Amino acid sequence: MKKYTKTAMFFHWLTALLIIAAFWLGLxxxxxxxxTPTKLRYFSWHKWLGITILGLSCLRLLWRLGNRPPEYPANMTSWQKKAASGLHILLYVLIFSIPISGYLYSLASGIPVIYLGIFPLPVIMDPNPELKPLLKQLHYVLNMTLLASFCLHVLAALKHQFFDRDGVLKRILP
Known part of the structure; x- marks a missing residue:
């Protein structure tokens, strides 16, 4: 069975680790x-991780557009292939929309985002007390959707590894 490229594996695993770190830090x-100083520091780190994930995801998507993933195993049913493709699309949508929603939430709160404490990101909206709670809720819902999607993604990979024994998981392992 054909594997993902080393570059695709790098993007996959680094993105996954950064998302887990940002999620844990957010909670x-x-x-x-x-x-407190600790809480403020964690908020900064959380934002930095989000921006890093967004930038890495842009590079990852560019890579993916020029490099097709390996085909699914021939024994996978049509509905499984559609479900897997749909889940991958959902994961991509979430890894873009979550950092953007967090960025907009920060701006609506009147707090500019300064990447790594050095590079100020553009302030594209004024503080907005009416929009702030909506963006906070959106950021939360998107994160919970990512958590559920991530769990489903992992469970599907484990199903393929231990029940179907079709090599799907091995395609993404270095």
């Missing part, structure tokens, strides 16, 4: 009561 920071 951790919102549980810290009040406004």
């Amino acid at each position: 951790t920071m919102v549980d810290i009561p009040g406004i």
